[in-house]
Amino acid sequence: GAPGLLRAAGKASFDELLKFNNKGKLTLLHFTDCHAQLLPVYFREPDTNIGVGGAAGNAPHITGKDFLKHFGFQPGGVEAYAYTMTDYVKLAQEFGPVGGFAHMTSLVKAIRDQRGADNVLLLDSGDTWQGSYTSMVTKGQDMIDACNLLGVEGMAPHWEFTYGAEQVMANIEKLNYPFLAHNVVDTEWEEPVFKAFEMYEKAGTKIAVIGQAFPYSPIANPRRMFPKWSMGIQEDAVQERVNEAREQGAQVVVLLSHNGMDVDLKLASRVVGLDVILGGHTHDAVPQPTQVKNPEGVTLVCNSGSNTKFLSRMDIEVANGRMTGWNYRLIPVISNLIPADKEMAGLIEKIRAPHLKEINTVVGKTDSLLYRRGNFNGTFDDLICNALNTQMESEVSLSPGFRWGVSLLPGQDITMDAIYTQTAITYPNTYRRQMTGEQIKVILEDVADNLFNPDPYRQQGGDMVRVGGLRYKIALGESIGKRISAMELNGKAVEPNKQYWVSGWASMGEVDGPPVWDVVKKHVQEKKRISIEPGYNLKGIV
Amino acid sequence: AIAAGFVGAPVGAARADEAKSMESIKKYMGGDAITDSPAVKIDAPIIAENGAVVPIKVEVDHPMEAGNYIESIGVFVDNNPTPFAGKYVLSPANGKAYVSARLKIGKTSNVRAIARTNSGKLIGAVKEVKVTIGGCGG
Amino acid sequence: MASIGKAKVKVKKMGDVAEVKAVIKHPMETGLRKNKKTGEKIPAHYIETVEGKYNGKTVFQAEWGAAVSQNPFVSFYIKADAPGELVMTWKDNKGGVFTESAKVK
Ligand SMILES: [Mn+2]
Ligand SMILES: [Mn+2]
Numbered sequence: 001g002a003p004g005l006l007r008a009a010g011k012a013s014f015d016e017l018l019k020f021n022n023k024g025k026l027t028l029l030h031f032t033d034c035h036a037q038l039l040p041v042y043f044r045e046p047d048t049n050i051g052v053g054g055a056a057g058n059a060p061h062i063t064g065k066d067f068l069k070h071f072g073f074q075p076g077g078v079e080a081y082a083y084t085m086t087d088y089v090k091l092a093q094e095f096g097p098v099g100g101f102a103h104m105t106s107l108v109k110a111i112r113d114q115r116g117a118d119n120v121l122l123l124d125s126g127d128t129w130q131g132s133y134t135s136m137v138t139k140g141q142d143m144i145d146a147c148n149l150l151g152v153e154g155m156a157p158h159w160e161f162t163y164g165a166e167q168v169m170a171n172i173e174k175l176n177y178p179f180l181a182h183n184v185v186d187t188e189w190e191e192p193v194f195k196a197f198e199m200y201e202k203a204g205t206k207i208a209v210i211g212q213a214f215p216y217s218p219i220a221n222p223r224r225m226f227p228k229w230s231m232g233i234q235e236d237a238v239q240e241r242v243n244e245a246r247e248q249g250a251q252v253v254v255l256l257s258h259n260g261m262d263v264d265l266k267l268a269s270r271v272v273g274l275d276v277i278l279g280g281h282t283h284d285a286v287p288q289p290t291q292v293k294n295p296e297g298v299t300l301v302c303n304s305g306s307n308t309k310f311l312s313r314m315d316i317e318v319a320n321g322r323m324t325g326w327n328y329r330l331i332p333v334i335s336n337l338i339p340a341d342k343e344m345a346g347l348i349e350k351i352r353a354p355h356l357k358e359i360n361t362v363v364g365k366t367d368s369l370l371y372r373r374g375n376f377n378g379t380f381d382d383l384i385c386n387a388l389n390t391q392m393e394s395e396v397s398l399s400p401g402f403r404w405g406v407s408l409l410p411g412q413d414i415t416m417d418a419i420y421t422q423t424a425i426t427y428p429n430t431y432r433r434q435m436t437g438e439q440i441k442v443i444l445e446d447v448a449d450n451l452f453n454p455d456p457y458r459q460q461g462g463d464m465v466r467v468g469g470l471r472y473k474i475a476l477g478e479s480i481g482k483r484i485s486a487m488e489l490n491g492k493a494v495e496p497n498k499q500y501w502v503s504g505w506a507s508m509g510e511v512d513g514p515p516v517w518d519v520v521k522k523h524v525q526e527k528k529r530i531s532i533e534p535g536y537n538l539k540g541i542v
Numbered sequence: 543a544i545a546a547g548f549v550g551a552p553v554g555a556a557r558a559d560e561a562k563s564m565e566s567i568k569k570y571m572g573g574d575a576i577t578d579s580p581a582v583k584i585d586a587p588i589i590a591e592n593g594a595v596v597p598i599k600v601e602v603d604h605p606m607e608a609g610n611y612i613e614s615i616g617v618f619v620d621n622n623p624t625p626f627a628g629k630y631v632l633s634p635a636n637g638k639a640y641v642s643a644r645l646k647i648g649k650t651s652n653v654r655a656i657a658r659t660n661s662g663k664l665i666g667a668v669k670e671v672k673v674t675i676g677g678c679g680g
Numbered sequence: 681m682a683s684i685g686k687a688k689v690k691v692k693k694m695g696d697v698a699e700v701k702a703v704i705k706h707p708m709e710t711g712l713r714k715n716k717k718t719g720e721k722i723p724a725h726y727i728e729t730v731e732g733k734y735n736g737k738t739v740f741q742a743e744w745g746a747a748v749s750q751n752p753f754v755s756f757y758i759k760a761d762a763p764g765e766l767v768m769t770w771k772d773n774k775g776g777v778f779t780e781s782a783k784v785k
Binding site: 633635 | 696697710712734737739740741742743744745746747748749750752753754755756757758759760
C-alpha cells in the first residue's frame with residue numbers, strides 16, 4: 001500500500017514545503033518539463049552533469065555531494081532526496097514518489113490562497129504534452145485539460161511540436177492561456193507564427209512574459225513534422241521583444257524559456273532589461289537563481305527541474321515601476337507530504353480510465369534501480385539498448401539521450417506505463433541497418449559536440465547518445481571529430497571500415513521497424529527479472 | 543558570436559577551402575585588401591536546420607547617402623563546390639545596406655560577407671554555420 | 681515544376697524605408713546533380729539575375745551563384761519616398777524571364 005502522510009522522515013511536512021519568506025505582493029510560480037507525468041513518480045537526478053567552457057563547478061553542473069555542499073544542504077534530508085541522487089534508493093523509500101498533478105494542484109492552491117490569486121502568475125516552460133501513454137494517444141489533450149484545471153497562465157513549447165504543425169494549432173485553440181514562442185517564424189516569409197509575449201496585470205504590476213521555444217526543435221526532432229517552421233535562439237529578437245514590452249509599460253519582464261540553462265545563462269549576459277528567466281529543457285533543478293550580470297543590470301536565471309517534481313516560487317517586490325527585490329524557493333513536490341487535490345485526482349482518473357488495460361500491464365520486475373538521467377548511459381537506457389540488440393539482432397544499439405523518463409526502484413514492477421514514460425514519442429519506430437565503424441564514430445562525435453561544445457549557443461541540451469554493446473573513451477576538451485576514441489565491441493577494437501549491424505529508434509528520418517516500446521516489452525517479458533549494473537559503456541572521460 | 547578572424551586564421555572546421563573562396567571574392571568583389579569589420583553583421587543560424595535552405599541576412603552598419611554608401615554586398619560559402627553565392631548591387635535608393643537570401647550549405651562551413659563602399663573599400667565578416675545530424679534532446 | 685516562375689512580392693513600410701520580400705518558384709538546378717534513378721545529370725536550370733525597379737528606377741540588382749536554394753527568397757530595403765510600384769524581374773539561364781510587382785503606399 002501507499003505510505004501515508006506521516007511516513008516521511010524528519011521535520012518534512014506540507015507546512016515545511018510551504019514555508020517561504022514572503023516578499024512584495026507579486027508571486028511567480030513556475031514548473032517545466034513535466035513530460036505529461038500526471039501521477040507521482042520516482043525521478044533520480046543525474047550523477048554526471050559535466051560543464052564545459054567555464055561552466056564547470058557552477059549550477060547546473062554540480063551533482064551529488066558537491067551539490068549539497070555548494071548549496072548548504074544536509075545529506076539524508078528532503079533536499080538531498082529532491083535535488084540529488086545521493087542515497088537515492090534509501091531516500092526514495094523513505095520519502096516516497098514525487099510530483100503528480102493532483103499534488104502540484106494542492107501546492108499551487110495553497111500558495112494562491114496565501115498570496116491572493118490575483119497576485120500569483122503560474123507559468124509553464126513546456127515539454128508538457130509528451131512523455132506518457134495518455135498524452136501520446138490523446139495528442140496532448142490530457143495535459144491541456146489538466147493544465148487548464150491547474151490554472152496555468154502561459155506556456156512555451158518544445159516537444160509539443162512533435163504532434164505536427166496542424167495538431168499544435170488545433171491544441172492551442174483549446175488552451176485557456178497563451179502559447180508563447182517569439183522565436184518561431186514561417187519558412188516562406190520568415191514572419192512570426194505564434195504570439196511573442198503576453199502582458200499580465202497582477203498585484204497592480206504589469207508583467208510581460210516573452211515565450212522562447214526550444215531553438216533547435218527542427219534539428220533535435222524530425223523537421224518533417226513542422227516543415228514550415230524555423231526557430232533558433234534569436235538573441236536580437238529577444239532584445240527587441242524586451243524593448244517593446246518595456247515601451248508598452250512592463251514593470252517586470254520575464255523570459256519563459258525552453259532554451260536550456262546554459263543557453264539561458266549566456267543569453268542573460270548579453271540581453272539587457274530582462275528581470276527573470278524561467279527556464280527549462282535541460283531539466284536542471286537549481287535551488288536558487290543564478291544572478292547574471294549584463295551591461296545594464298542583473299538577470300535572475302531559474303531552472304525548475306522536471307516531471308512535476310518541483311514548483312518554483314519567486315516573490316517579487318516592485319517599486320517605482322521596477323523590480324526592487326525578490327525571494328525564491330524551488331519547492332520539492334514530495335507527494336506523500338501533500339494531499340491530492342480531489343478535482344484534479346478525479347480528472348486524472350478519468351483520463352487514464354480508458355487506457356488502464358494497456359498501461360497497467362506488468363511485463364516484468366526490476367531487481368536494480370532503473371533510471372535514465374546523466375550525461376552518459378543510465379540503467380533504463382541500458383535496458384532499452386539490451387532489448388534492441390537482443391530483439392533486433394544487432395551488435396550495436398543507439399538510444400537517444402533524452403532527459404525525461406521515470407526511475408524504477410529495486411523490487412518495482414516494470415509496467416507498460418513506466419516503459420512509455422521512457423519511449424512515448426510520435427516517431428518511436430526502430431531501425432536495423434549496417435554502419436561502418438567510422439559512421440558510428442561520426443554519430444557519437446556529432447552528438448558529443450551538441451552536448452559538450454564550449455559555446456552554450458551551440459549546445460542542444462539532452463545527454464550523450466546511449467550505446468549498447470559499444471564502449472568508448474571521451475575527451476571533453478577536444479573539438480568535433482577528436483573527442484571519441486578507443487571504441488571497442490566485445491573486447492575488440494572497432495574498425496573504421498568494417499560493417500556492423502546497428503539498431504536504434506527515434507530516427508530523424510522515416511523508418512518502419514516496430515515501435516521501441518514493443519521491443520522493450522518483449523525483451524522484459526522474456527527476461528522476467530531485470531538487473532543492470534551501471535557504467536559499462538564509458539571507458540573513461542579525459 | 544563567431545565574427546573574428548577574417549584576415550587571420552579561419553574559425554572552426556572550415557579552413558581547407560578558404561583559398562578557393564578568396565579567389566572567388568577577388569573575382570566578384572575586386573582584388574583590394576579586405577578589412578575585418580564589426581560593421582558587417584551576418585545573421586545566420588549557428589546550426590543549420592536544413593542544409594538545403596539556410597537563411598542568411600547581411601546588414602552593414604554604414605550610411606546610405608549620396609557620395610557615401612555601400613555599393614555592393616557579396617556572399618561566399620567556403621566549403622561549397624562553388625563558393626560564390628550571390629552579389630547584390632545597392633545604392634542610396636535602398637536607405638539601408640541589407641540583403642537576405644537562403645542558401646544551400648552542404649557541410650559545416652564559414653560564410654563570408656564582403657561589402658564594397660562607393661569609394662572602393664572592402665570590409666567583411668565571417669561566420670560559421672554548422673551542419674549536423676541532429677536528434678536527441680531534453 | 682509546372683509552376684516555375686510563379687512569384688510573390690511583399691512590401692512593408694517601416695518609417696521612411698520599406699522592407700521588400702520576394703519568393704519565386706524555381707528548381708535552381710546547378711547542373712551538378714544526378715538523377716538518383718537513371719544516373720543522368722540533371723540539366724542546369726537556375727536564376728542568374730534579379731532586378732528590382734521602383735517607379736521605373738533600378739533600386740536593386742542581384743547576381744546569384746549555385747548556392748541559392750530552390751524556390752529562392754530575397755529581401756532588401758528601399759527608400760519609400762513616394763507611392764508607386766515595385767517590379768521584380770528574375771532571369772534564368774534558359775531564357776526564362778519572370779516578373780511580379782507590389783504596390784508601395
Ligand atoms: Mn525540451
Ligand atoms: Mn524536457
